[in-house]
Structure formats: C-alpha cells, structure tokens
Amino acid sequence: MLEIDHILGIKVKRTKEKIRISQRAYVKKMLEKFNMANCKFRLIPLIVGTSLSTNDLSTNEKEVLEMKNIHYYETLESLMWL
Numbered sequence: 001m002l003e004i005d006h007i008l009g010i011k012v013k014r015t016k017e018k019i020r021i022s023q024r025a026y027v028k029k030m031l032e033k034f035n036m037a038n039c040k041f042r043l044i045p046l047i048v049g050t051s052l053s054t055n056d057l058s059t060n061e062k063e064v065l066e067m068k069n070i071h072y073y074e075t076l077e078s079l080m081w082l
Contacts, residue, residue: 023082030078034071 004012011022031037058064 026082030082034075034078 006012009026011025013020
C-alpha cells in the first residue's frame with residue numbers, strides 16, 4: 001500500500017489511530033511572500049464588533065504609500081485557499 005505524504009500542498013501524517021493534516025509549509029510560504037514572516041500571532045486580529053470605515057484611513061503620506069504596495073486581493077485569495 002502506498003503511503004501519502006503530501007496531497008495538494010497539504011502534509012499528511014498517518015498513525016495507527018489518526019490521520020493528521022498540516023498546511024504549515026503553505027502558511028510559511030504565504031507569510032514570506034507577503035513580507036509577514038516575522039509577524040506576531042493573534043487568535044483574533046480585531047476586537048469582536050469592531051467597525052471600520054473610510055474615516056479610519058491613514059492621512060500620513062508615508063503610510064499611504066506603503067499601503068499602495070500591499071496586494072490585498074492576492075493576500076485574501078491566499079487566505080481563502082488556506
């Protein structure tokens with residue numbers, strides 16, 4: 001019988017009682033791609049009930065230029081795959 005090690009980028013580990021899957025490699029690759037490899041872990045990134053609006057946008061020119069270089073759509077696509 002052939003043992004599966006990886007399938008669709010997901011690591012598969014099988015023991016007698018369990019089958020475990022991990023996307024650790026994908027998460028690491030995604031964090032590196034979006035320059036977030038050194039980010040801090042959070043269970044919930046925002047406080048529940050937080051409401052954001054255009055009033056929360058930065059008016060600091062440096063921050064605005066930095067945000068223009070962030071690929072939000074591509075980042076969200078990667079998170080949806082995860």
